[in-house]
Amino acid sequence: MPLLSESPLCPICLSQIEDAIHMMVSCPMKKETWKAGQAMLLKPIVNPLLIWQVITFQSLPRSNKELQASIPDLITYGRILQVIWSCHWQVVFDQATWSHANAMNRLRNSECYRKNVEGEEGRKEVQTTD
Numbered sequence: 001m002p003l004l005s006e007s008p009l010c011p012i013c014l015s016q017i018e019d020a021i022h023m024m025v026s027c028p029m030k031k032e033t034w035k036a037g038q039a040m041l042l043k044p045i046v047n048p049l050l051i052w053q054v055i056t057f058q059s060l061p062r063s064n065k066e067l068q069a070s071i072p073d074l075i076t077y078g079r080i081l082q083v084i085w086s087c088h089w090q091v092v093f094d095q096a097t098w099s100h101a102n103a104m105n106r107l108r109n110s111e112c113y114r115k116n117v118e119g120e121e122g123r124k125e126v127q128t129t130d
């Protein structure tokens with residue numbers, strides 16, 4: 001296990017200096033996962049940098065009502081972040097290559113997918129049988 005990275009470059013794209021923002025949202029490979037992940041989980045596609053500002057508490061809804069309404073989105077963003085985090089460390093520690101398909105499979109197998117997507121489908125099926 002490496003104790004210290006030998007290079008300041010992102011281990012995924014190998015083209016930019018890796019800081020926290022690049023690691024979680026700005027890397028081109030992760031941007032792709034953020035956008036496809038939001039689409040898969042039936043959320044409007046929001047710029048990952050704006051999501052980063054929300055999940056790091058730099059920008060939050062002002063009113064309690066707006067904050068409460070944003071909780072399902074925050075849970076979805078949290079799940080995408082968790083998938084990106086685990087796939088990132090898989091690349092670093094297992095010397096794997098970044099796989100967008102692997103990230104999307106992890107997201108598809110999540111509780112969040114079942115709630116956001118299959119839950120929606122379930123409700124639609126109930127509505128069409130009435």
Ligand SMILES: [Zn+2]
Binds near residue numbers: 011012013015022028
């Ligand atoms: Zn990168």
